[in-house]
Amino acid sequence: AQSVAQPEDQVNVAEGNPLTVKCTYSVSGNPYLFWYVQYPNRGLQFLLKYITGDNLVKGSYGFEAEFNKSQTSFHLKKPSALVSDSALYFCAVKNSGAGSYQLTFGKGTKLSVIP
Amino acid sequence: DSGVTQTPKHLITATGQRVTLRCSPRSGDLSVYWYQQSLDQGLQFLIHYYNGEERAKGNILERFSAQQFPDLHSELNLSSLELGDSALYFCASSGQGTVTEAFFGQGTRLTVV
Numbered sequence: 295a296q297s298v299a300q301p302e303d304q305v306n307v308a309e310g311n312p313l314t315v316k317c318t319y320s321v322s323g324n325p326y327l328f329w330y331v332q333y334p335n336r337g338l339q340f341l342l343k344y345i346t347g348d349n350l351v352k353g354s355y356g357f358e359a360e361f362n363k364s365q366t367s368f369h370l371k372k373p374s375a376l377v378s379d380s381a382l383y384f385c386a387v388k389n390s391g392a393g394s395y396q397l398t399f400g401k402g403t404k405l406s407v408i409p
Numbered sequence: 410d411s412g413v414t415q416t417p418k419h420l421i422t423a424t425g426q427r428v429t430l431r432c433s434p435r436s437g438d439l440s441v442y443w444y445q446q447s448l449d450q451g452l453q454f455l456i457h458y459y460n461g462e463e464r465a466k467g468n469i470l471e472r473f474s475a476q477q478f479p480d481l482h483s484e485l486n487l488s489s490l491e492l493g494d495s496a497l498y499f500c501a502s503s504g505q506g507t508v509t510e511a512f513f514g515q516g517t518r519l520t521v522v
Contacts, residue, residue: 326507326508328510330513335515336515337411337413337499337513337514337515337516338499338501338513339411339513340510340511340512343508343510345508384452388507395440395442395457395459395464395465395503395507396442396454396457396465396467397442397454397501397511398454399444399451399452400451401451402451402452
């Protein structure tokens, strides 16, 4: 079975400071990893994904994520946080094995960027 | 706009009733997924359909069922509703292959009273 852990329910960061939202995963095969963002009363929006290749993945709105196989982590980062980045962030994993198409999500991390 | 359309946006119904949630996937996407989001359980995968066929089941109750029609739209049927079924229900669609990301609709907020 695959699983995702987001150890922080909430992350607070000052505007202009770098931000990190943590994610660790467990999967039997090779992982496909995703980050999504959810704004209030909205659906989930895709930010970025890691499939293979370079461990640093760049995505939408200036976000990036670093894949670390040895630590089974896929932390989301941004060099300079904006107030508009305040939202709920979800990490998700797919097993690259055949037939595993659905995403398994973490519980989510609420990011608050303080002006 | 993700291109995935869900109706209705809000639904209030009584315990014991039956409701149908509808999802239209992005143009060209053959896969449709249903997820339930609640405060205590987070985002739970319910079921996956691909081109009309059921491909995977997650934590879907027997009172819940889904189908995908020839035009690729999908419906999630929830019956004998209980207070605990109150949640946000999301539909997502994706293209072929496991590496493609899923695109989510805005969800249907179901309130059972």
